Amino acid sequence: MKYWSKPQKLLRLAVGSAVLLLNSFHVLIGQAITRPADQAPVLEQATLQDVVAYAIKNQPVIQQSLIDERITENQIRSRLADWYPQINFNYNLQHNFIVQTSIIAGNPVKLGVKNISAAQFTLSQQIFNRDVLLANQTRRDVQLAASQNTANNKTDLAVNVSKAFYDVIATSQQVDVAEEDIIRLERSLRDAENQYKSGIADKIDYKRATISLNNTRANKKGNEEILKAKIEYLKSLMGYPLDKALNISYDTLQMERDVMMDTLQSVDFTTRIEYQILSTQRKLQEANIQYNKWSYLPNISLNGAYNLNFQNNQFTDLYSKNYPNSFGLLTLSLPIFQGGKRKANLRQAEWQLRRLDWDVKGLQNNVNAEYAAALANYKGNLTDLLAQKENVDLAREVYDVIQLQYKSGIKTYLEVVTSETDLRLARINYYNALYQVLASKIDVQKALGQINYL
Incomplete structure (x- = not known):
């Protein structure tokens, strides 16, 4: 031993x-x-604000964007670590089964010993290195670009979640309208049946009432199935637990008050997250141009080492004596000719910068067109909403009058069915128009850059 x-x-x-x-x-x-949570929280009453906030916190795409930010931060730290002194240690142990022989003055001479061991401590320090300079100068812009990407995803998610929320409410309202219609039709069916039994009316009114009731029930069932699918889609956008119920909460009167907005606002495309992303990309591209200019400068580094050398023919005495050596080294590396590669890279970076300028110009044109289209849709939907609101009042008044006239024997049941159908369609159209206005309002706000999570 x-x-x-x-x-x-x-x-x-x-x-x-x-x-x-x-x-x-x-x-x-x-x-x-960080790992995904085993069980995401559940909303008791999901308002629009709650749904959007929940999606921003739990949607996988947003979580991935936040992780990308952390990854970017650590990539920057990894690049900047090259600024610090690099200290390394190497150790080796070598046994020569046959020691090398050389001929010196005509005589064979063995050079070396059977056992060699060495330990080396090295230190290197970058003095000028363009890769490290680029990482140091662009670290804030790189981090900003990662956070802007997250903000862009949050903005798109908020818009999509809001529209899906309104879509769920619109379908839910259709189910509620059908439920109220079923109650009225069941009452009308009983009236028609009683009049038929009393001999006041023939069997046609009773059959028409049955047909209308069956159609409404079928329509309600179809909308209930569609509602389930729309809720599942909303849950998928939110990152909501698929096995948990999502109870939507909304105030129709408040939504009616929220439809109005200032249509005289002027669009400023610099408030859009897309423009901010392009601005950051432009800064990074300017830094890339400077990086390519630095390729004409030399890389300078300082290196040093301290070596412990142990040599002995007897292994047990290998570490009995040390033959150390050390050195310091200043290295300057300058490529003189690379076939025009540096100039081509510089020109490429400059053209990429000019291309970004045209991206900004294209964004400005697209934002103006997007705002014009969104504003036109909003105004059109708002006009339709006002018309549908008046239609609901008129249809309800017509239905009430015809219902009384039918009970008095003045109107036929066919006219009751027609007025009831008009009322149902008017109410459905009104709710659809209401949520179309709210959805188009979101598009206008997005075009104006008012939905921003940066």
Whole structure:
């Protein structure tokens, strides 16, 4: 055991250090990486604000964007780490089974010994390196670009969730309208049946009432199935637990008050998140141009090493004597000719910058067109809403009058069915128009850059 004592101690120390480093690495990784929650929270009453806030917090796309931000931060730290002194340690143990022989003055001479061991400490420091300079100058813009990407995803998600929420409410209102119609039709059916039994009316009114009731029930059932699908779609946008119920809560009167907005606002495309993203990309591209200009400058680094050298023909005495050496080194590296590669890269970066300028111009045109289309849809839907609201009042008045006239024997049941159908369609059209206005209002706000999560 004495024969192996010194090498074993060194090996044990090296292995133990490696194990500790690996364990620490795994612990840090386990703490740093966030895993999806096993069970997302459940909303008791889901208003529009609650639904949007829930989606922003739990939607997988948003969580992925936030993780991308963390990844970007660590990539920047990794790049900037090259600014710090780099210290390394190397160790080796070599046994020569046959020592090299050289001919010196006609005589064979063995050069070296059977056992060699060396330990080396090295230190290097970057003085000028364009890669590290680029990472240092652009770190804030790179982080900003990652956060802007998250904000863009949040904006799109908020718009899509809001529209899906209104779509769910519109279908839910159709179900409610059908439920109220079923109650009225069941009452009308009883009246028609009583009049038929009393001999006041023939069987036709009774059959028409039955047909209308059956159609309304079928329509209600169809809308209920559609509503389920729309709720599931909304839940998928929100990142809501698929096995949990989502209870939508809304105030129709408040929504009616929320439809109005200022239509005289002027669009400013610089408030859009897309413009802010392009502005950040432009800054990064300007930095890329500077990076390519730096390619004409040399890379400068400072290096040093301290070496411990152990040599002995007897393994047990290998570490008895050390033959150290050390050095310092200043390195300057300058490519002189690369076939025009540096100039081509610089021109490429400049053309990419000019292309970004045209992207900004194209965004301005698209935003103006988007705002004009969204505003036109909003105004058209608002006009339709006002017309449908008046139609509901008129249809309800007509229905009430014809219902009384039918009970008095003045009108036929066919006219009752027609007025009831007109009332149902008027109410459905009104609710559809209401949520179309609210959805188009969101498009206008997005075009104006008023929906922003940066």
